[in-house]
Amino acid sequence: EIVMTQSPATLSVSPGERATLSCRASQSVSSNLAWYQQKPGQAPRLLIYGASTRATGIPARFSGSGSGTEFTLTISSLQSEDFAVYYCQQYNNWPLTFGQGTKVEIK
Amino acid sequence: EVQLVESGGGLVQPGGSLRLSCAASGFTVSSNYMSWVRQAPGKGLEWVSVIYSGGSTYYADSVKGRFTISRDNSKNTLYLQMNSLRAEDTAVYYCARCGSYYLYFDYWGQGTLVTVSS
Numbered sequence: 001e002i003v004m005t006q007s008p009a010t011l012s013v014s015p016g017e018r019a020t021l022s023c024r025a026s027q028s029v030s031s032n033l034a035w036y037q038q039k040p041g042q043a044p045r046l047l048i049y050g051a052s053t054r055a056t057g058i059p060a061r062f063s064g065s066g067s068g069t070e071f072t073l074t075i076s077s078l079q080s081e082d083f084a085v086y087y088c089q090q091y092n093n094w095p096l097t098f099g100q101g102t103k104v105e106i107k
Numbered sequence: 108e109v110q111l112v113e114s115g116g117g118l119v120q121p122g123g124s125l126r127l128s129c130a131a132s133g134f135t136v137s138s139n140y141m142s143w144v145r146q147a148p149g150k151g152l153e154w155v156s157v158i159y160s161g162g163s164t165y166y167a168d169s170v171k172g173r174f175t176i177s178r179d180n181s182k183n184t185l186y187l188q189m190n191s192l193r194a195e196d197t198a199v200y201y202c203a204r205c206g207s208y209y210l211y212f213d214y215w216g217q218g219t220l221v222t223v224s225s
Contacts, residue, residue, distance in 0.1 A: 032209070032210075032211075034211035034212070036152075036212075038152075042217075043201055043215035043216065043217055043218055044144075044152065044201075044212070044215055045215070046206070046211065046212060046213050046214075049206060049209070049211045049213075050209075055206075055213060056213075087151065087152055089152070089154075089211060089212075091209060091210035091211050094165060095154060095165075095167050095168065096142075096154040096157075096210055097154065098151055098152040098153070098154070099151070100151045101151050101152075
């Protein structure tokens with residue numbers, strides 16, 4: 001099983017600042033990596049797939065990069081609606097696995 | 108507009124069974140890969156099962172042999188039959204559509220809570 005490790009567990013950021021979230025895979029997942037945003041009481045929402053392709057309707061302030069085992073989600077200028085938990089997910093190997101999540105909170 | 112609406116969750120005793128349903132609209136379930144993902148209270152996301160458009164099915168080891176994913180094409184509905192339920196199966200269960208024959212999830216339902224407890 002591929003283990004996905006996200007860091008940090010919690011990120012404290014002021015509105016308007018840049019946030020950088022990391023996701024590391026225990027073995028290569030090529031570019032088969034997705035990012036999701038989840039707010040309390042809501043279902044996850046797809047942000048990024050293929051490591052760097054924004055999903056439909058996702059603002060340009062969200063960007064993804066990386067391949068192989070190291071991936072990054074960057075939020076260029078945090079808006080109030082961006083404070084949430086973010087998960088990465090690999091879909092290169094069975095079983096499909098998620099990271100444990102990074103909570104982005106208001107500083 | 109793509110919509111997924113789950114139902115069928117509730118309280119069940121250990122060893123019991125439950126069937127979850129996910130009614131889809133705005134697209135055809137049988138033409139897409141469809142999946143179930145769960146989230147235990149206060150925890151992260153865990154993939155449970157997927158059914159391919161061709162009908163092949165795959166399961167997480169934690170549910171293999173106990174859960175069965177299926178669909179009814181005439182009702183455009185996805186199902187998850189859950190047998191021999193355990194306390195550790197307690198979670199919100201989401202159905203999700205996979206994107207373009209890849210195994211990421213582009214649309215999610217609102218989730219249905221399954222609680223396994225005596």
